[in-house]
Amino acid sequence: MTLALDRHGWLRPGPSVQCLRSPNSDARPAGAVVSLLVIHNISLPPNRFEGPCVADLFLNRLDYGSHPWLERLRGLRVSAHFFVRRDGSVLQFVSTEDRAWHAGVSQFRGRERCNDFSIGIEVEGADTVPYDDRQYGTLSRLASLLRSRYPLAHVRGHEHIAPGRKTDPGPAFDWRRFGHESGYARRSMPSF
Template identity: 45%
Template sequence: MLKWILLGLGLAFAYWWLVLKKKHDQEKALEPRSAPPSQLKPKRMVSCSYCDLHLPEDDAIAWDGRYYCCADHRDNLSQKGWWGRAQWRASPNFDERPASIKPDLVVIHHISLPPGQFGRDRIIDFFQNKLDARTHPYFEQIAHQKVSSHFLIDRDGQVIQLVSVHKRAWHAGASQFFERERCNDFSIGIELIGDGESAFTNEQYTALAQLIDFLAKNFSNLQFAGHSDIAPDRKTDPGKSFDWARIQRLANLSKEQLPFGVEVR
């Protein structure tokens, strides 16, 4: 009799164990499956364009194809002389400033390529020595030239930087600023997309004022002039449509910073 009781208990226990195991397997099957550690995709690391700090891409600020570890680094001037807020379209047309020379002059220009057309792509191509002379008769006259500017401001207010402010861009040519020749040595060039006749846009004035404020925080005693002021026999830009009084007001410039005055010229 005891034998049959033990046998029954054994069968009951086996049945109970099988039922519980089946339930456990079913619950396990419903749980979300995570990839084995060996299959987890590693986080992509990027470098801050200001300080070179390496950090996960998800934690960085993406800006114009670059990365920054914080907004403060994006908004400042890097040690290499590039403004993080600008689009970077590097030109090969630059060289070193003379030893111990820091810029203390900003030269305002205007440019349109071909004349009277305001697209920026061809201007950038021109500054990068990529202008296709076959696409317009005027380009045959200038495609061989090697020129550049530190900054270019589009009609929509977008700021493009082409040369480090620590380097000498080739924008002023033969020039003189109050008996100081070779203005490229000590100046920063800013090109506004325009033809000298059409009015510059509100966005351009706002962007120019912001750029001037930024430069003033990094270079002391800046003065401002037009290309026509330093090369009057050759140049007329930024032209009669440029409102010097307006940029003086927007950028809070003193009379001393505008030695040629604010009259239209």
């Protein structure tokens, strides 16, 4: 799979790439420099993969009555820049030039509001479920592409920027593998 960003921060659509515009985004603050990549995981309902619920959540069209667990998400307005499915395909919801609503209350190196200066990638998964090889391949290509456009000096999990509140991408995420395949230096990665 070849990934390319257009000048507006959108991936070029293709067989494994789909762009869907989420209303849950806004402009970054003036002068914001995108320097942090945040890795998340998501599955809706929890531990169920390959359905439409994640995209529907980010597009504000989730059918809360389709599963009892989903009712707790009613009124939630969230998004991420990218969603990497189990098969390695990518859905993009927010331009990389804009602020996605993925980090919530967060802090990195003394700076709050990580959404202002980060790009968020949701990986279809759960904290303790191994991720698919195809997901690591897509994550590596996507991280390399983003680093060629933005000065992404660090990558962290949601768990690192919102400790005690979030646990993703969890212990099943192989940080060493991601760092090796994506070319991130050890100093820019979380401690192992």
